[in-house]
Amino acid sequence: MHPRGHGWRWRGCSRRAVRFLEPALLLLLHHGPAHGYTLLERLESFGLGEFDPTVVYRALREMEEQGWVVSAWDREQTQGPPRRVYRLTPLGDEVLRFWVQDLEETRRMVEDFLQAYYQHVEEHPMEEEP
Amino acid sequence: MHPRGHGWRWRGCSRRAVRFLEPALLLLLHHGPAHGYTLLERLESFGLGEFDPTVVYRALREMEEQGWVVSAWDREQTQGPPRRVYRLTPLGDEVLRFWVQDLEETRRMVEDFLQAYYQHVEEHPMEEEP
């Protein structure tokens, strides 16, 4: 059974993947330059769900505004229209390291939360309804 | 050093990959009924950062709309104006269990990401700038 239909909107769940988008793109670009369309595919094989192309392209353009990546047009080796090839900048590399620190902290938070949950339900296995 | 000033936004802590507010409130209410103001304080002692009161109260009202909690006014044992005491419903209890499953999945994602990162930087310790 799924909590939809009980008023569960699945927020935070469908949205969760989006929160990983920027760090995931930075990490993929740490492997080497790439263009949006392949990044889109690699993201999915990354364990996160599917992404709307628009969202990915937009994220890349915003990351370029921030100076985390730079892009150049590639009109050559393409099986379609020209494509924009993104490359990580030193700043982007730095930002990726900060993201990693942040995810470490997040991991601790998730673990603390889950531990608190399991410990509590262990001590209070049945909840009496008043 | 913090990446502010490099275009990194980091307002509050909103860009964190995981949002804990709702599951944390559900877990706190699993301990027993409580009103917003104390939940606000307990959230902070929970290891998560500080929360804006408005955000917490709003979350509680929305959770009530969803039927995860119910509230009643308490005009008695108060050191101030009447307060709204929230209590977890059976549905809220169920939703908490789904949140826990979701956080387990999130934990796996964070761990996979971090592992991919560390593995990659280990194999490519220095990035040459072209």
Add this chain to the structure above:
DNA sequence: CACACTATGTGCAATTTGTCAATAGTCAAC
């Protein structure tokens, strides 16, 4: 040329989040 696939982009509505300010009761001190 019609069609599938590659590749990127615009624009806008809907939702979510942040913030500022308002209201209001209790208590203690002055």
Add this chain to the structure above:
DNA sequence: GTTGACTATTGACAAATTGCACATAGTGTG
């Protein structure tokens, strides 16, 4: 008795985020 500090909740609106529908355009195949 009123000023100020703390308790407690809410409203309204701006700003940011996200989803989605659609637009554009090149390449290769039958």
